[in-house]
Each structure stands twice: as C-alpha cells, then as structure tokens.
Amino acid sequence: MTELDPNQSKIDGLLRRSMSSPVPDLPRDFDRQVLRRVRRRSTLLERHLRILLSGYGLLSVLVSAILMRSQGLDWITIAGMTLAPLVIIAVVRGAARASRPARANS
C-alpha cells in the first residue's frame, strides 16, 4: 500500500505478524441502537426542561403575588392579573390549532 523503505522491511513484517488479529465489527443494528439512545436522551431533556419551566413559572407567580399584595392590591385583582396571561396563551394556542386543519384542507 505504501512505498516501503527497504530498510524497514523487517519491522514491517514483524508489525504485520504481530497485529494480524481479527478486525472487530459493529453490531448489525448499531444505527437503531444509536437512534434509541438519541430518543431516550431527547425525552429526558424535554422532561427536565418542562420541570424547570414549571418551577420557574410557579416561583415567579408566587413572587409577583407577594409583591402585588405588599402594594395593597386585593386578592381578586392579583388572581386576575396572574391568570390573564395564561388565558391569553390558551386563546392563542386554541386559535392556532383551529387554523391548522383549515389550512390543511385548503
């Protein structure tokens, strides 16, 4: 395979002899194994992200409520101000979902 220096023919022969063991192969379903690991990893990451976001959301609601209460607002106003963004998100998501099949049909 390479132009071998004649001085190196002995070491070349020795290396060939001493390294002539079978070449291992990867399992036939190696690509599927990788995909399984990739999926497992993304599910785990998604779960961690969801827990993290939920925790952050709850904490910020709690802090906001305490701050608003310390400013003298009543609980009904605080509940309204806290829930309003959630209602907006729900409405926007609902509208997006409703428009999706309509676009698919057109």
Place this chain on the structure above:
Amino acid sequence: MALAQLETDAELVARTQAGDEHSFAELVRRHQAMVFRLALSILGREFVPEAEDVTQDVFVKVYGALPSFRGESELRSWIYRITFNQALNLKERVRFRAPHADESVLQDVASHAPGPERQLANKQRDRALAECMQTLPEVYQSALRLYYWLDTSVSQIALLLEVPENTAKSYLHRARQLLEGMLKQRGYSCD
C-alpha cells in the same frame, strides 16, 4: 432508503435539522464503520467494547450538536475530530485500568513459531513491541493500528487523521523507525 444513498451529507444534515430521524439514521450508517475504526485505532485491541461505546457517544453528541452545525467544515471531518477527542479522553481515563485482554495475548494467535523456546522469545518480543508502541505519539499509534491491524489504506488514514496523504505516510515511516530503534535498544531483533 435508495434515495437516501443518493443524497449528500449536507442534504441529510438539513433534513435531520428539520427533525427527520431517518436522515440521521442514514448518516450513522454512512459513517459508523470509519468512526469505529478510528476509535479502535486510538484505544487499541484490548478496548473493543469501549470503542463501540465511543462510536455511540460520538453519534449522540453529533445529533445534539447538529442544530448548530453550519456546514463550514465537512461533516465527515467534524465527526472524525469529535471521535478523536472522545477516544483520547476515554484512553486517558482507562489508562490505569486493567484491559479486557492484554494486547500481547491476542498476538499469540498469530504466532506460528515451531518450538516452545522460539514461541516464548516471540511472545516476549511482541510484548516489548506492544509496550514500545504505547510510548509513541498518539497519531503514530493510530496510524500503525489503522494500517497493520485494521487494514486501512494510506488515503483513508489521511482522511481519518485529517492530514495530507504524505503526512500519513511519514507517520508510518517514522513510527516504524522509532519502534525498530526501541526494540534494538531492548535487545530484540525484528527478524
């Protein structure tokens, strides 16, 4: 599947980035053999299961990093670079751990010497050779294992190690030269 064979790596990367897992599976099939080979060449014959783990880790890492892959370098080179670093890190970690089988034990299989004395001498020389190899720079060790054990052509060695073909040739030449010198120093001949 047949279509995937015709697609370039860049097209498969774009599809994977858009969420198509089948395209990623095709990328794995395309590059898994060379990645495994490179990992084996760095870790050595006594760490075959570890080389398989490295190969899996590399593709999991590639999948995680693909969204930010802009294609500025070739995908293949990028994967090989990840493999080289991953295998080298693992090698550092397992350096002081007992291997599954000593490299010299595997070499006994290839020994066809006639008498027990000759066999013992060959075994000792092979052990010395394996020890000397461990002291060579990583790229030399890798080039030697790729060429002599994994039957890889010089052009493929150059691709895997990301060097020009002549450099790969010189790695092999220099590695042989160093090994011969070290064996002579220890009192072994190469005959």
